[in-house]
Amino acid sequence: MDIKRIAVIGAGPSGLVALNEFLHTSKNGSSTINSYNSLENKKLPTNCAFDEIILFEQGSEVGGTWRYSEACDPPFPYDIEEYNKPYQFRQSMKISKNMWDKSGIYNHLFSNVPEGSMKFSSAQDIELSDTNVEMNPYYPFIKHEQVLKYLEKFCDVNELKKHIRFNSSVEKIYKDENTSKWTIHVLDKDGGIKIEVFDAVMVSTGRFNIPFIPKISNLKSFKGDNSSNALIHTKSFRNAKDFSGKKVLLVGSSISAIDILQYLIPACKEVYLSTNKSTVEPPKPVTDDKLVPGKWMNDILNDSNIGYVKCARIKAIINDGKSVEFEDGLIVDDFDNIIFATGYHLSFPFLDIPENDGKNYINIVSGKKDNNNYAHLKFNNIYMHTFSMTDATLAFSGIAHNTLLFLTSEANAVAASGVWSNKHTIPELTVQQQWCDLQNDNMKDGLKVIQNEQLVEFFDELCEFAPDNRVKITPLLNTEYVERSRLVLKKIFYDIANKVMEY
Structure with a gap:
C-alpha cells in the first residue's frame, strides 16, 4: 500500500484515537505509543508513515455523541412512511434542519462501565474529575460531562486540533477508478462544497446517529x-x-x-x-x-x-x-x-451514493436474523470489524458494539496503522471471508457484535496487526471487573427509582 494522505471522519472517541494513532506511526512500521502514560507518548516519530492526516468533524467541537446539546433531533418522523428503515434518512447535499446530527446524551446520563474502561490505553494517566463517591454518586461510573472532559484533555495533550477541520460535514466518499484514490465531498457550514483526495479513509462516525x-x-x-x-x-x-x-x-x-x-x-x-x-x-x-x-x-x-x-x-x-x-x-x-x-441503525449515508453502486463496502444487516423490523446494526463483510473486504484502504472504528467501546475503537485504529504503514498485510479474501462467516455464524441476536467472553481473543487477534513497539491493549481488558460493576448499576437503579438517591 502507498498511503500518504488519510481522512478520518468524526471527532468522537473513535475518530480522535484514530487520528492520534496514525500520527504516532512511523514509516518503518513502529509506533511511538510505548506507554500507558500520555505524557510519555507525546513524542511523534521523526519520519511519520503518513504525510498528512485530516479529521473532518461536522460540529464545531470535539466529543461526538458525548457532547451534550439542549437541542435535539426531530421527534417521530411523521412524514416518512417506512420510518423503520435507515435509508429513509439519507442526507442530501444541502444543509437540512432534519439531519440526525444532535447528541443523544440526556441530563443525568452516566456511563454503564467503570471509569477505568472509559480511557484509551495510550492515555490511562489522564485524570477524570469527581471520580469519588462524595463528588459522584454514580461512582465507579462517570457522568457524561466527565467523559467529555477526558476527550478534551486527550485532544489537548496530543495537540490534535490542528489536524481537525470543524464544521465540515462529509457528504460523499467514493473511489476514483482512474486514480485509485478516495474522493471526498465536504460541506461547510455556509453551504460550500470542497472536494479532496485521499489514499485511505477511516470512518469513525459512531453508532448512535440514526434512531430505530x-x-x-x-x-x-x-x-x-x-x-x-x-x-x-x-x-x-x-x-x-x-x-x-x-x-x-x-x-x-x-x-x-x-x-x-x-x-x-x-x-x-x-x-x-x-x-x-x-x-x-x-x-x-x-x-x-x-x-x-x-x-x-x-x-x-x-x-x-x-x-x-x-x-x-x-x-x-x-x-x-x-x-x-x-x-x-x-x-x-x-x-x-x-x-x-x-437502539440505532448503523448508517453511513456518505457511502450510500450512486457512485458506490455495486461496491458493497459495508453490508449492514438486521440485528436479528430474518427480522427486518429491527435495528440494522450488524455487518457481514468487515474483516476484523475494521477493514472493508471490498477495499482495505477503507476502514471503520467503533462499529462493533460491545462493552468496551473506547478500547475497541483504539484497537481498530492500531490495526489500521500497522496495515497502512505496510508493517503487516491482511490475508487474502478467502481467509477474510472465512473469518467473517465464522463471526456471523456465532453472532447472537441483539445489539452486541462482540460478547464479553469473546473480547480477549478478539483483541489478541486484531492487535497482531499492531505496529512494532506499540503498548499492549489486552492487559487492560478487565471484563470480570466490568461484570461485577453491574451489581453497583443495579443498586443505583433501585436507589434512583425509589428516590433514595438525589440526581
Missing part, C-alpha cells in the same frame, strides 16, 4: 398529550421532568431502556414497559462466584414491585390514536407519551 423505531400498525395515529414529546426515540430524551405526572409507555429491554426507566419511575404518574417478551426468562443460577452476564437487568425486568407495569410488544395503535393494543391482547388507554429505547 419499529414499524407498528397505525403508530402515526398516536396522539398522546399532543406535545413534541408525545412520540419520541430516546435520542430526543433530555430530562425525566418533561414527563412529570404523565402516563408513559417505554419500549425496549436493553440497557438504554433500563437507564431511562430508573428516572421515569419516580417522575411519572404511571410507567409501562413494553419488551420483546412479556415474561423475561430468569438467568441460570450463579455458581463458582462468577456472574452471569445480563443477570442484573433480568432481575430488574422480573421485579414486579419496582413501580412499573410490564407488558408485551405493541401490536397496534387503535381507537383513533387513543389506545395501545399489545400482542397478548391487553389494551391500555390514554398514554401521554411513548418513548422508544430501541
Whole structure:
C-alpha cells in the first residue's frame, strides 16, 4: 500500500484515537505509543508513515455523541412512511434542519462501565474529575460531562486540533477508478462544497446517529398529550421532568431502556414497559462466584414491585390514536407519551451514493436474523470489524458494539496503522471471508457484535496487526471487573427509582 494522505471522519472517541494513532506511526512500521502514560507518548516519530492526516468533524467541537446539546433531533418522523428503515434518512447535499446530527446524551446520563474502561490505553494517566463517591454518586461510573472532559484533555495533550477541520460535514466518499484514490465531498457550514483526495479513509462516525423505531400498525395515529414529546426515540430524551405526572409507555429491554426507566419511575404518574417478551426468562443460577452476564437487568425486568407495569410488544395503535393494543391482547388507554429505547441503525449515508453502486463496502444487516423490523446494526463483510473486504484502504472504528467501546475503537485504529504503514498485510479474501462467516455464524441476536467472553481473543487477534513497539491493549481488558460493576448499576437503579438517591 502507498498511503500518504488519510481522512478520518468524526471527532468522537473513535475518530480522535484514530487520528492520534496514525500520527504516532512511523514509516518503518513502529509506533511511538510505548506507554500507558500520555505524557510519555507525546513524542511523534521523526519520519511519520503518513504525510498528512485530516479529521473532518461536522460540529464545531470535539466529543461526538458525548457532547451534550439542549437541542435535539426531530421527534417521530411523521412524514416518512417506512420510518423503520435507515435509508429513509439519507442526507442530501444541502444543509437540512432534519439531519440526525444532535447528541443523544440526556441530563443525568452516566456511563454503564467503570471509569477505568472509559480511557484509551495510550492515555490511562489522564485524570477524570469527581471520580469519588462524595463528588459522584454514580461512582465507579462517570457522568457524561466527565467523559467529555477526558476527550478534551486527550485532544489537548496530543495537540490534535490542528489536524481537525470543524464544521465540515462529509457528504460523499467514493473511489476514483482512474486514480485509485478516495474522493471526498465536504460541506461547510455556509453551504460550500470542497472536494479532496485521499489514499485511505477511516470512518469513525459512531453508532448512535440514526434512531430505530419499529414499524407498528397505525403508530402515526398516536396522539398522546399532543406535545413534541408525545412520540419520541430516546435520542430526543433530555430530562425525566418533561414527563412529570404523565402516563408513559417505554419500549425496549436493553440497557438504554433500563437507564431511562430508573428516572421515569419516580417522575411519572404511571410507567409501562413494553419488551420483546412479556415474561423475561430468569438467568441460570450463579455458581463458582462468577456472574452471569445480563443477570442484573433480568432481575430488574422480573421485579414486579419496582413501580412499573410490564407488558408485551405493541401490536397496534387503535381507537383513533387513543389506545395501545399489545400482542397478548391487553389494551391500555390514554398514554401521554411513548418513548422508544430501541437502539440505532448503523448508517453511513456518505457511502450510500450512486457512485458506490455495486461496491458493497459495508453490508449492514438486521440485528436479528430474518427480522427486518429491527435495528440494522450488524455487518457481514468487515474483516476484523475494521477493514472493508471490498477495499482495505477503507476502514471503520467503533462499529462493533460491545462493552468496551473506547478500547475497541483504539484497537481498530492500531490495526489500521500497522496495515497502512505496510508493517503487516491482511490475508487474502478467502481467509477474510472465512473469518467473517465464522463471526456471523456465532453472532447472537441483539445489539452486541462482540460478547464479553469473546473480547480477549478478539483483541489478541486484531492487535497482531499492531505496529512494532506499540503498548499492549489486552492487559487492560478487565471484563470480570466490568461484570461485577453491574451489581453497583443495579443498586443505583433501585436507589434512583425509589428516590433514595438525589440526581
